[in-house]
Amino acid sequence: MELTDARVLVAGASGALGGQITDALLARGARVVAAGRDADRVGAVAARCGTEPVLFDAVDTESCQATVTAAVEQLGGLDVLVVCVGVAGFGRAAEADDAVVEELFAVNVLGPMALVRAASAAMGDQGAVAVVSAILADLPTAGMAEYSAAKSALATWLGVLRREERRRLTVLDVRPPHLDTGLDGRALAGEPPKLPAPFPSADVVEALVQGLAEGSREVVLDAKAGALVRR
Numbered sequence: 001m002e003l004t005d006a007r008v009l010v011a012g013a014s015g016a017l018g019g020q021i022t023d024a025l026l027a028r029g030a031r032v033v034a035a036g037r038d039a040d041r042v043g044a045v046a047a048r049c050g051t052e053p054v055l056f057d058a059v060d061t062e063s064c065q066a067t068v069t070a071a072v073e074q075l076g077g078l079d080v081l082v083v084c085v086g087v088a089g090f091g092r093a094a095e096a097d098d099a100v101v102e103e104l105f106a107v108n109v110l111g112p113m114a115l116v117r118a119a120s121a122a123m124g125d126q127g128a129v130a131v132v133s134a135i136l137a138d139l140p141t142a143g144m145a146e147y148s149a150a151k152s153a154l155a156t157w158l159g160v161l162r163r164e165e166r167r168r169l170t171v172l173d174v175r176p177p178h179l180d181t182g183l184d185g186r187a188l189a190g191e192p193p194k195l196p197a198p199f200p201s202a203d204v205v206e207a208l209v210q211g212l213a214e215g216s217r218e219v220v221l222d223a224k225a226g227a228l229v230r231r
């Protein structure tokens with residue numbers, strides 16, 4: 001995918017990773033619409049893009065569809081969707097609160113799926129989606145059963161989408177390890193278990209943008225090398 005002049009929607013641009021991804025795409029010459037939930041944070045990112053911010057709540061799938069429509073209107077079409085929307089939740093699986101479990105799945109799975117479906121419909125013959133799931137899709141972890149299960153569901157869905165739409169869509173699943181963005185401090189519930197030393201988010205940003213440019217399918221951690229690999 002040629003990123004210069006590519007028409008890109010970043011959903012979750014208000015977040016730590018999303019803001020950095022937006023800046024990296026702008027540096028590559030992409031035209032970017034920034035979408036998020038927090039009006040101040042997404043407004044600041046949108047000002048760097050020179051486009052209008054778009055607000056949505058991932059628990060409301062209609063607002064996810066409307067976000068794609070708003071981006072298409074601003075950009076005159078859509079070539080790339082980046083989804084870096086997510087929230088963590090901690091605690092023992094057997095003790096999880098129903099409302100928290102519902103929100104975890106709405107934000108981490110149902111909202112991203114709705115964004116991707118709407119973008120797929122808007123892209124026509126060719127396009128690319130890059131979605132940030134997590135290493136937890138491969139390594140479900142004690143103390144974060146629902147967050148792990150949600151990321152696993154998202155990664156599974158992306159894998160099927162990639163096969164079904166292989167002739168027209170590039171589907172990049174980015175599965176980072178624990179990062180330096182402070183996400184664990186913004187959890188819906190509970191206290192995080194002991195986590196490994198945080199990995200630099202800048203490396204994820206670079207791998208995602210390069211993966212988009214190269215048409216990669218996955219960005220994953222090579223634990224032995226201690227580095228991200230694209231494949």
Ligand SMILES: NC(=O)c1ccc[n+]([C@@H]2O[C@H](COP(=O)([O-])OP(=O)(O)OC[C@H]3O[C@@H](n4cnc5c(N)ncnc54)[C@H](OP(=O)(O)O)[C@@H]3O)[C@@H](O)[C@H]2O)c1
Pocket residue numbers: 011012013014015016017018036037038039041042056057058059083084085086087088107132133134135175176177178179180181182183184186
């Ligand atoms: N940090 C890590 O250790 C790590 C590891 C693996 C994967 N990830 C994934 O990386 C992605 C980005 O996370 P981050 O580390 O950059 O954390 P972050 O700064 O907290 O970003 C989270 C993003 O999700 C958005 N969001 C949360 N709930 C939402 C809702 N109901 N509706 C709309 N947007 C919502 C936030 O929007 P607002 O700010 O506008 O509320 C923000 O843009 C997430 O998918 C996360 O699961 C993170």
